[in-house]
Amino acid sequence: MKTELRKIYLAHFLAGLSTVASVIYTLFFLSHGISQAQIGQLFGVFMIAMSVFNIPTGAFADIVGHKVSVVMGLFFHALNGLIFYIYPTYNGMMIGMLSAGLGLALQTGAWSSLTYEVLEKEGKIDKLAEVMSKAGAYFSLAAVVGSLVGAPIFKYAPRLPFLLFFICIFLSGIVAMQIKYHKPKNKPTLSSLLATTKDGIKFMLGSQKLMGLMVLTIAMTTSRMLMNQNIIQPYQINIGVDVALIGVTAAIIQMIQTIVTAWAYKVANKVGYEVSLIITVLAPAVAVLMMSQVSSLASLGFIFVYCAGQAFKEPIAGFLALKLMVPTHRATMASTSSVLSSVIVGLLLPLGGKTIDLYGLNYTLILLSVWMVGVGGMGIAIYNYGKK
Structure with a gap:
């Protein structure tokens, strides 16, 4: 079992190194003539594609196998970097975003299920949380390394980080192919999956508290995506x-988020x-407002506070949502x-990106604070006062 776990950890570490490219996404786009509105469109398509692909890929993974889904997901995700490297135009980037959306959708849920099957083979299912936590730690460690080297490489060879992105995630897929696991005897049928999906959707939409948490997620995810993909890099x-040095600040952010996530509970x-929940909204909102008013290196502190607040939200909202969900669905x-x-x-x-093009970063930051x-x-109000 130790050998298989090492493969899982190595695959996560290699995937984490992909931050060598993500750390300079915005600067790469802007240097290739992509406007802020177009950046918003690219990531908007990515988010929608990933969510739409998530619907069939869950059933696909359950039917053909979680290992197959993970490996295919890593290869499609890696393809995103190769497309950016070879074809760095708006159309090429759009194709790359679609590939990334499909790749991440194929991996969603499949990694944890594959890890479960590895542990099940040795009767160590009780170690699942520990193993997933270690895998996340390896990913985070690699993300720090990737962040530190990505920006200096970009300064002298702007497209090279995306070739390295492709190589790292492709190698992660190769490692994942070698993982041996326990194959479930009774795989779910398509009809049973469709019935479960229908009931799960009904339960989700019927819970006011869960809908409240979803509204909170929409507010904070919109903010996070706009800050990460449109604002933070050019703002620096x-x-x-x-x-x-942008890679250094990205590495610091990664470390802060890892620490905050670990202590959130x-x-x-x-x-x-x-x-x-109130802290998860107010801390980022105040930090963003201060960023709009203080245009100096001191604003790096506000960026760190913003990212810490966002990291604090993920485990808190996730835990509260988990308690409200029907176990079987x-x-x-x-x-x-x-x-x-x-x-x-x-x-x-795209609306956020267009706002930056029309009114600039500082005005957009004020609107973002009000939005959050x-x-x-x-x-939060819907969650507190809504029915379960």
Whole structure:
């Protein structure tokens, strides 16, 4: 079993190195004549594609096997980097985003299921949470390394990070192909999966509290995507950060998010989950507002606070949603929430990019702060006062 777990950890580490490219996404787009509105369109298509592909890929993974789904997902994801490297135009990038959306959709849920099957083979299912946590730690460690080297490489060879992105994730897929696991004897049929999906959607839409958490997710994910893909990198250039050092700030952000995620549950247990939800909205909203008013290197502190607040939200909202879901339909209910929120976020991102083109970064930051407080606050209110 140790050998198979090492393969899982190595595959996650190699995939984490892909931040060598993601750390300079926005600067790469802008340097190739892509406008902020077009960046919003690209990531909007990515979000919608991933959510739409999520619907059939879950059933595909259950029927043909989770290992097959993981490997195919990694290869399609890797293809995204190769397309960006060879064909760095708007049309090429759009094809790359579609490939990435399909690749990540194929991996969603399949990695945890494959890990479960590896542990089941040795009767060690109780170690699932520990193994998944270690795999995430290896990914995060690699992400720090990728962030540190990505920006300096981009400064002297702008397209090279995407070739390295392709190589790292492709190798991750090769490693995943070697994983041996316990093959379930009774695979679900398509008809049973469709029936489960139908019931799960009904349960999800019938819960006001879950819908409240989904509204909160829409508010904060829209903000996170716009900040990560449109704002943070050019904003750092504007306040005097050298291109080669953007990877350093990205590495610091990665480390902060890892620490915050690890301690989120302990903080929430002390201050309460309702208070924690308010913090997940107010901390990023105030940080973004301050970024709009302070145009100096001191604003890096506000960027770090913003990213910490976003990292704090993920485990808190996820835990609260998990408690509300029907155990036999958790995967479908989670998928339904993901699809709905991703489609809405995908439609909103081009509007955010267009706002930056028309009014600039600072005005957009103010609107983003208001958006988080207004829509995020509404989501919290629905959660607090809605029916289960």
